Amino acid sequence: MSNGFFNELNEKKISRRKFIKWSGAVSAPVVLGGIATTGNMVKKAGAELAAKKADELVLTTCSTVNCGGRCLIKAHINNGVVTRLTTDTKADTFELPQLRACIRGRGYRQFVYNPDRLKYPMKRVGKRGEGKFERISWEEAIDYIAKELTRITEKYGPASRYSNYASGHSGSIIGAGNMIQRLFGLTGGYLGFHNSYSSAQTTNATPFTYGTTQTGSTLDNLSHSKMIILWGHNPVETRFGVTDFYVRKAKENGVKIVVIDPRQSDTAVALADEWIPIAPTTDAAMMDAMTHVIITENLYDKSFVDQYCVGFDENHMPDGVPEGESLKSYILGEKDGVPKTPEWAEKITRVPASTIRRLAREYATNKPSALMQGWGPQRQAYGEQFVRGGTVLAAITGNVGVKGGWASGAGYISLVKTTAVPKGDNPVGLTIPCFLWTDAIVRGTEMDAKDGVKGLAEEQDTLPVNMKAMFNLAGNTLINQHSDCNKTAEILSDESLLELIVVSEIFMTPSAKFADILLPSNTFMERWDVGTTWAPSQQAILSQKCIENMYESKSDYEWMTMLAKKLGVEQKFTEGRDELAWIKWSIEESRKTDPNFPTFEEFKKEGIYQVSLEGNSVVAFEQQIKDPKNNKFETPSGKIEIFSKALWDMNDHEEIPAIPKYISSWEGPEDPLTEKYPLQLIGWHYKRRCHSTFDNNKWLEEAGPQVMWMNERDAATRNIKDGDRVKIFNDRGEVHMPVKMTNRVIPGTIAIPQGAWWSPDKDGVDQRGNVNTLTSQRPSPLAKGNPQHTNLVEVARV
């Protein structure tokens, strides 16, 4: 380097003239008031210049998306960045199996560091649903929400405020939905919801048989069963904790496994000795036929029925019920003249009569046997009948409360209980079925107890006001997971109905397009929480914060604290705790009820609290069966209610029968609409998505492309070839997507994996393959639940 390098400038290629001319081009220093052209960088705190390369830190954590698996994720962190993910590597034993990440858990690095993540709070500028937003600061966003919320509450009252059901990254202990309802509760109350999109029908119907939904046993039971029937249950893809691990262990012990499902699911392929294809919405008919065989061939457990059941036959009926209403009389067709024989069922279910007869005999004679019900078939127009049908079969064959048996029904059980942050009470005290939120927007004031509204006071017979403010946090149920997207889109786009929609999301999902205020949410690696699984939950994992919040994202609790401050209830809302403090509080609370729940320090070090099944094996209703004297069922009659007086008193016998009956479903195989739309459509939980999360992950798209399954016969008659792009349509909507021609689905039925992001073109035709473009908003009669596997459609080449 010459001494003063400037003085050689003249000989250099860049001529002076050019410099002179150029230097005048940008005259005034371009420093704008609001724009910090400098100042984003500051002198380095602490003198050490070249940061020593910190050695790798490995933290155990887990995601808190609404996934049943809850796998252990180990984040390898190098100076503040997650560079690699691994999963559980401890010893893998029968009592304490490893919680290995499935295909979804493997793609989390692309989830956290995806460039398409929402980064800044945004305000809608175009029409609602148009998807035009501009960046605003957090203060602006919180001010706007506070101002609007107060205005709406004053104008319409607190009952117009609603926080939507969410199946996304909704957290658990300190979940977004609970926290906003806590905040609403402190500022006048809100319209709450009951049920869920996963299990509305089974949560409502099971108690009418057993008085509770806790009908599940620990999975080590399965190794003692002689036979397992997985009815519409596909744990391999839906990931109910480590169910597939235990079902495999059972299979190794020679247990016969039968899967009944319109699709030959991955569970049927890997675990089942036999797959029985059945037409959707007809499961109850097959159950009735099986009951017919069990009764007529005297295979039922007489003593069990006498001692523990009500409503089996005429002399086990509660009083005040006319003749011929018992299970036996219905099955033998004494009143309606139609005996529910396997031949009768064959025409409805398409299952050969001989198969029904054989299965019934096998199930009744091989004791104990486990009839495990999946949540798919209960998500139908008359899903309640399927649920109670399963419980009745388990009862009359005496498989309830015995090791190796299974009480069927909802099947909830959790060995590990965690305490969530309390929601506090809700002065408004009203809840609606979560599936009817669109009705609450358009005709809220007409919704009464018949619509499933709970908590109505004496003088109140309907909801006081339509829904006006919607908080859709960490969920895609605003449009993607809710039925009938086109109709929902219309309702949302009408700005006179909902006056405020706040969405907090990680990505730009179809629901986020309808936001007025769009808040960037952080991911599980940037916040604290504790994760558990769906039933049977055998473990809790500390969802540790591994990295700082990305961009300007915040966890829902963080921005709600700002909102609470703005609304003047910060102290009551936070009780002086931040997110981590609440987790520590929750752990202490859990330790009160479960002494060997680890302390926060142990939990942080260990990362996981897993209850070994050794000595903790639970069999549902074991006490009620062993010692019925002082262990009654929680039903009105204290017994298993095959005939439910409570249902009878609702006297809507056609839609809500007192005993489980097959009801020919609207848009079912016998609906006259089949002339126009001959094919039945069902959805299924796809292994590459957790509801709609991960739909934008390209690795998972390669592993599981979004294709519709169609039987080769149905495709041939419509001259469709494998891989063609087809249109699937009915009166509610139209979807264009590629088809996979396969015999792994029963003829007459097609299947679309649920959860793909709704991508309508300009005339509302979905181009991605969202099954909810075609599903109906007509709720099931008892639970008012979502009937998303009850659809009739037609398919044609595009």
Next chain:
Amino acid sequence: MAQLGFYINNDYCTGCKACVVACKDKNDNEVGVNFRRVYEHSEGDYVERDHAVIQNIQTFFTSISCNHCENPKCVEGCPTGAMYKREEDGVVLVDHDKCVGCKYCVWNCPYGAPQYNEVLGKMTKCDFCIDLISAGENPACVGSCPMRAIEYGPIEELRAKYGNVSDIKGLPNSSITKPNLVITAHRNAK
């Protein structure tokens, strides 16, 4: 160390592809480059007797990476000698200094193991996660299988433990390259 090999319990493979994505995550592979692949094999048909449906649909999944064969045709056919079989544990590797990206090994491998990487312009393949093994860990795919259906180890041990079936329906005949692979066949794959 003796010749390494894989064991797959075909009977329990659910086709969930956790192994495929775990391998991609570990090797940072692009879409389209899969060192481990899961193939679905489905046959059989329906008989409709008036309204009833009788089926004999037989489906199973097979997870295959590279079987580091005894006499690998990819090594035999490779013009540059880039594809070579390591002495110490018989793992077949690609030497990127020699590989010319002619893709001839793709046509020679019965199991689709060589995966061409457009960006690199060279062939890449399963290397048995020798770095993880030497660090005492399991290969990415073995540790990822929810059904515990993939194991690895010296091939003789695997054969002693699980027999020496390496031919099932849908898989090319093992006589071609003598794969170091032991399979417990799915009931539909025999």
Next chain:
Amino acid sequence: MIQAGLMGADKIEWMNARKYMYQLLIVMFSTPMSQESYSLIKDNVQTNGFPEEISDGDFLKSFFQEEESFAIQKAREDYFRLFVGPDSLPCPPWESVYRGKDRALFDYPTFEVRDLYSSFGLEMKKQEGQHDEADDHLIYELEFMSILIDKVLDADSPAEQTAALLGQKKMLDEHLKKWIPDLAQDILTNASSLYFQGSANILNSFIQFDSELVNELL
């Protein structure tokens, strides 16, 4: 305080010109177009004053001929759509996305740039509990250049000047020149407003020109 002996008056003027250029680019890419920035750029920047190597493909000229409020609105919309979100970004302004392994953030470029900043005693301004932007965001790389130009101007010894210029050379050659052309190309293909087509051209051509200039100076 500028050491008289070290630099002639016109050299200082050239350094300032480069600094103003970087600040102009920061303004263009760090905030959405507003009335204020519109008039400021319109009055202070004569694109025909640029040397031939730096050209905006006279998009800016025609941009300023457009009706003002329409032009501003289009530029604003483009800014959010191209760089901020909420939809998937056609041109994410991070080096890691362009040079990294799988188009994700926080890849090796982030760390290289972070080391380069810290070798000059600089680091990202940290908000409490907030990750904030990745270090290799376009704005911070441009700001680093303008800070280093100040260092050249305020240097007390030729050695310091050279060190600062070497820092600029490293940022230009090992980073900006490697991803700005692709970013500029993405902006050109995706931008709908003339403003960003113009600024993309300026950004790209200036980076090439500046790199030549710095190499000349060293």
Next chain:
Amino acid sequence: MHEWSLLIFTLCMQAAIGGTVMLLIFYKKLSKLDPEQQFHVMKLPLVVIAGLSLIGLAASFTHLGSPENALNTIRHLGSSWMSREILVTGMFIAVACGAAGLAFIQKKVNVWLLAAGAVIGLFDIYCMGAIYYNTLVSGWNSINTYTSFYGTAFVLGPILIVSLLVPFLKAKNEELAQAFVKNAFYIALGGIAIQLIGVAIFGITAPEVNQIAGVNVMDALEGYQTTVAIRWMIEIIGIFFIGYLSIAMNKKIPIYFAYGALAVLIFAEGMSRYVFYVMGA
């Protein structure tokens, strides 16, 4: 189907090799002319053959992912047919270019070089065939691979040479040109015969599938039946053209028709090779 570079490579090489063989056959007759005139006539074909082989070489490079390692490709002669083929092809190209260069310098065609080129060329086609024959791709490990390669050489070679030689020759020696076209016609017919034999054998052997993701060749070619049919029609038309030319030479049909026939045949052989690579897709 993305093997365009290989399609061009194989077609060019086989045409060049076929041409060399034809030149060798015609050489005896051509030597009747005085050397200076003989060179003048043979100059163009020699250049075209060298040119074709260089185009083929270039095409093969575009097929490589990392051409910088190209020198390594002959290190595995022991077991890899690919190595052997590259070596032999390299030798043929050297000889072909050498022959053309030498001819220009000495203004005389060196018959020994020509003969060497022909021999190496024929062996080269065998190597090319062996590459595909030894893979596990369903449909390639059959005699049809060899016959279609040799067939292409003996169809395109003669027609190429004839369409280059005869325009000059016609002015000087009418019936020699006539004889050449007739010879070319017969050899081309032979070429087609070889291919037909190969197709017949291919038809009767049951192709097994030795690759896990491999598709039975019959299914792979299912969509290409029409293409194959069209290909044979064009081939026949091209050959018919040459046949007509060979008998009706004097009726003032401009010899440029031979170029037309050549183009048609190249297109037909191109289609055949395209279908061949579909099997490997």
